[in-house]
Amino acid sequence: MILIGQYDSPFVRRVAIALHLYGLDYEHRPWSTFGDAEKIAPHNPLRRVPTLLLDDGEALIESGAILDHLDEVAGPDRALIPRAGPGRRAALKLCALATGLADKAVSLVYERVLHPEVSPAWVERCRTQVAGVLDALEADRAPRATRFWFGDKIGHGDIAVACAIRFVREAHPGLFDPARWPALEAHAARCEAMEPFPGVIQVFIPPA
Template identity: 70%
Template sequence: MILIGQYDSPFVRRVAIALKLYGMHFEHRPWSTFGDADKIARYNPLRRVPTFVLDDGYSLIESATILDYLDELAGTEALIAERGPERRRCLKTCALATGLADKAVSLLYEHVLRKDQQSRIWVERCETQIGDVLDELEKQRAAIKTPFWFGVKIGHSDVAVACALRFVREAHPNLFDPARCPALADHAARCEALEVFQEIVQPLIPPKG
């Protein structure tokens, strides 16, 4: 199996961390959506990452789809409840985290690629969405007393939130205030201290316009 994409992407990173937690072997190709778009296009016409190539050559795209496949392989060891309210709560938290990351990526591209032609309306909308999601995730995490989102074992919610938070803090440090979100700051620190998070990491280098 091949994972395509750089670890500065919160989406690629969450897939790679899940693979490591599951003990699944994979080849990593750290291709950039800018510099290596033509290479990625051979496997994904959207030229997006993560792209995940199975042993038979079939490609999966989007982190949620890839993780769904990995969860199927993992069976009872999956990082999410198999069914019921806990599964739905986990999926919602993951959706908030990936939405947060998506808005942070969009805002980064707006700053870097459009520079002096930025849309103030778009920037303000992204910043508002990021702030509102951070507030919601902070409220959720502050109400939880266990080490991780759904108990004592790490799960997809924990990974998705931690990866999104790292990206936001690196791309837009002015938008994350640890004093305003202490529960999230503590959650991020707990996850980033884990060996797998320290192994699967790449400092963010913004694309050049």
């Protein structure tokens, strides 16, 4: 398998971490959606990452769809998400909130670096959405005494939250307040300290 995309993307990173946790070998091509868009296009016409090329040549796009395939490969006993029922729905909701948080943080970067005139209304909307999701995640995580969100086993939601928080902190210094969201701070630190998180890192450097 070949994973296309840079690890400073929270979406690419969550896929790479799952690949490591599943023990699946892959080649990494750290292509940028801007500088390497034409390299990505033959595999993904959206020119987006992550894109995962399977050994038979099939290209999978979007992190959720890629992880769904990897869960099948790993099998139900090793999958990082329940197969069905309330547990699966809760995990998918957590993933949706975390990836939505990351998406809004990416939107704020694009607004800052791609537009000659920044829209204060759009920036405020995105920042409100980011803070709202962090508040909701904090309220859900704080009363849980378990090591990870839904127990003692790490799951896709745990990974997505940690990756999103790292991106927010690097792309928007000062936006994430550990004093306001201490349970999320502890959760992210716990994830980042375990393998393979430290080895799947590319520091985000905001474009000038």
